Amino acid sequence: MPAVTVRRMTAAECELWLDELANEYAQEQVHSGRWASAGAVERARTENAELLPDGADTERMLVLRGVDEAGAPIGRAWIALDHPRGAPGVAFLYDIEVLEERRGEGLGRALLNAVEAEALAHGAQALELNVFGGNRTAIALYGSAGYEVITQQMRKAL
Numbered sequence: 798m799p800a801v802t803v804r805r806m807t808a809a810e811c812e813l814w815l816d817e818l819a820n821e822y823a824q825e826q827v828h829s830g831r832w833a834s835a836g837a838v839e840r841a842r843t844e845n846a847e848l849l850p851d852g853a854d855t856e857r858m859l860v861l862r863g864v865d866e867a868g869a870p871i872g873r874a875w876i877a878l879d880h881p882r883g884a885p886g887v888a889f890l891y892d893i894e895v896l897e898e899r900r901g902e903g904l905g906r907a908l909l910n911a912v913e914a915e916a917l918a919h920g921a922q923a924l925e926l927n928v929f930g931g932n933r934t935a936i937a938l939y940g941s942a943g944y945e946v947i948t949q950q951m952r953k954a955l
Contacts, residue, residue, distance in 0.1 A: 888921035
């Protein structure tokens with residue numbers, strides 16, 4: 798497995814990432830049928846700003862850049878050290894992604910491992926995440942990494 802480590806994002810990296818994240822999150826919410834497309838990006842920006850009022854420097858949040866052995870960026874991750882619903886000892890993984898141009902190199906599992914180690918180093922005893930049902934690649938990765946389904950939401954178009 799390739800060697801991947803994580804470091805805190807710089808303010809400039811965080812600013813770019815927040816723009817990308819808002820667009821991607823809004824698109825996922827619209828595609829899943831949870832949000833209307835009108836105003837979705839602004840809604841995503843607002844939600845992210847509430848969770849990260851100080852960007853990468855927000856207390857109890859880890860906004861991370863994954864880097865390879867040469868120090869080149871390979872991805873990103875965002876962890877809340879406090880679970881959004883208050884589960885004790887459980888951190889929450891809001892975002893993890895390997896850069897598109899680095900996909901297919903086996904970096905996803907390596908980045909996930911580095912993120913888990915960082916959460917553990919900050920006192921987390923478990924890591925929870927949500928994944929959209931259509932993201933089969935991520936579902937397979939998480940399942941093979943030992944994540945178990947703890948809740949499940951289902952929908953059928955009528």
